Amino acid sequence: MDTGSETPAETSAEPGGETRGGARTDTRRAIVDAAASLLREGGPAAMTTRGVAELAGVQAPTIYRLFGDKDGLLESVAEHVMTTFVADKTAGMAAAEAAGADPLEDLRSSWRRQVEFGLANPAVFRLLVDPDRAVGSSAARAGREVLATRVHRLAVAGLLRVPEARAVDLIHAAGIGAVHALLATPADARDAGLGEAMMDAVLAAIVVADGARADVVRDAPVAAAISLRAVAPRLDVLSGPERQLLAEWLDRVAAG
Incomplete structure (x- = not known):
């Protein structure tokens, strides 16, 4: 795995295309992009050192010097793909907030994109939900x-x-489970509605029932406590200890 340090060999020109200064970053990016392309098209087995080197226009030793081994490169690729995806989600969330979008619909939309991402990037998804790697x-x-x-x-x-x-x-947990279940099923046999059904089940467990449901009366005090708890840290009219005490009380109400 690359430690971020450079040796003289890494800052001098070489046939693989690595030169001084910022070119090292360009080389690293080219290798990651090439590996991501191979990973997306054929999975981990397709991401050979030789294939990555040829596609990136570098020599194999450059890959080992920058990433340590194939596993190090695989982790870097997964991080790169996920970072790009998260950046898009963050931008989308900011736009939704600015437009005053319904928070429930925003969550549903985000869920759909997450499922689509997992199905489109199975190798990256499996890497990132591995508890040992995800931490x-x-x-x-x-x-x-x-x-x-x-x-x-x-x-x-x-x-x-x-x-x-x-x-x-x-x-x-539900999102990871839904994608795992879909990936474990042949593409032509997958239940196209599984992701939505799982989202509906989760929302039924966490969201206040609508006005037509009798249990809305039961949910109302808890929902109010959770709502107030969400803004409690910003209640400047209270002192710090008072805000802390209020938060403790509200947590107890929310926990039921």
């Missing part, structure tokens, strides 16, 4: 933060019937 992935953490922000919008709107952290965990 060290900045892109995976950023993706979870985007989800947490979307759930927070639900809380502020008074739509949550469970604490924010639990809602995030449920959505995250």
